[in-house]
């Protein structure tokens with residue numbers, strides 16, 4: 001079963017959550033396990049047969065709508081009762097309230113609950129270095145190797161979704177790997193502010209100060225949100241001084257350089273400028289392709305290079321969006337049960353981005369034919385004379401001739417044959433098409449897929 005990526009499942013849950021009450025969501029959806037996609041159907045693991053029935057009756061349509069919003073043309077969802085052991089893993093520590101009882105108000109978060117941990121994916125190994133980010137990367141690496149000595153603070157700024165948090169966490173991972181006993185604290189400016197407010201309210205300022213002033217590495221995200229918050233600035237100023245004086249490393253991220261953060265106290269601004277200020281720009285095309293490739297490998301998705309290239313051309317600025325686009329294409333192809341191709345990718349992205357004109361390439365056709373005839377592309381291009389292989393090869397040549405501008409000799413060369421073989425293949429397929437309905441249906445389906453047209457009615 002092909003695992004549907006966590007991002008897609010999060011999108012589905014996000015959609016569901018907007019359409020039902022919080023109590024319903026926590027009661028029914030929080031314990032559901034995403035088991036992946038099988039034969040175009042999203043399979044969800046539920047706790048017992050009662051839940052299975054409840055989902056079928058009450059949430060099937062909602063889930064289908066969620067999938068449709070992600071590009072599934074004929075969304076299908078099925079439910080499986082999980083074995084008891086897996087079920088136990090899914091049970092929240094406190095049983096959820098029954099649907100009719102309003103959820104108790106969540107208690108105000110404490111320091112520990114507010115604390116964020118490092119994202120395991122955000123390491124140096126998983127960070128693609130390109131001309132857009134090589135200075136920030138080099139500075140982060142230098143800081144990771146000599147914390148508190150190289151550049152303190154390190155101030156990284158850049159637009160949304162370009163890898164600032166990733167680099168900060170990478171330094172944290174690096175430090176913890178080498179010195180597991182060190183204390184690393186990652187906090188968003190918002191959480192820092194909330195912690196401060198809670199500490200003041202609960203009369204726990206000593207704990208607050210101990211927590212932030214006893215770390216070896218402090219990572220603070222989105223520091224631009226300090227703007228206009230005098231009390232938080234004041235407290236952060238003292239935290240900063242305490243750490244700095246003790247040669248502890250501080251890394252700050254922001255969407256703009258310190259000089260552009262309005263209403264930031266002069267003494268803080270000047271401290272932010274003591275170390276190194278470095279920026280991250282939008283990635284170039286080659287870096288975008290490399291990031292997609294790494295992402296696909298990370299998620300064990302086998303996706304042709306030309307499809308990654310199409311995505312990289314479509315999404316040009318934000319890396320989070322770039323990754324989202326890849327997941328959208330993966331979801332689209334899983335949910336519609338069609339192999340990856342440029343046409344499929346263009347279609348998957350057309351709801352979100354301006355539609356792209358996709359020129360069909362010979363390789364696209366070969367891959368689609370290979371998937372349809374259930375044999376590897378190399379076999380089709382090889383010299384095998386088995387009847388099924390010969391037929392697939394002829395269909396591929398026929399469709400390439402129809403759907404691309406390539407000449408007969410070019411097609412011949414692609415298959416390691418001469419143009420007369422291609423001519424023969426074309427007339428053979430044309431002749432069989434009238435007589436063999438199975439072949440005709442297969443060619444029609446392939447043609448529609450290559451053109452990125454809907455194939456709802458043909459697959460069913």
Ligand SMILES: Nc1ncnc2c1ncn2[C@@H]1O[C@H](COP(=O)(O)OP(=O)(O)OP(=O)(O)O)[C@@H](O)[C@H]1O
Pocket residue numbers: 121122126127128129133158159160161162163164165166167255291319320323
């Ligand atoms: N150079 C890179 N190589 C691989 N992945 C990257 C790279 N840069 C960013 N990413 C990925 O892009 C996504 C967004 O990155 P990140 O959250 O670090 O951005 P950010 O700049 O902190 O954004 P924001 O301003 O919204 O906090 C993450 O999934 C991250 O792993």
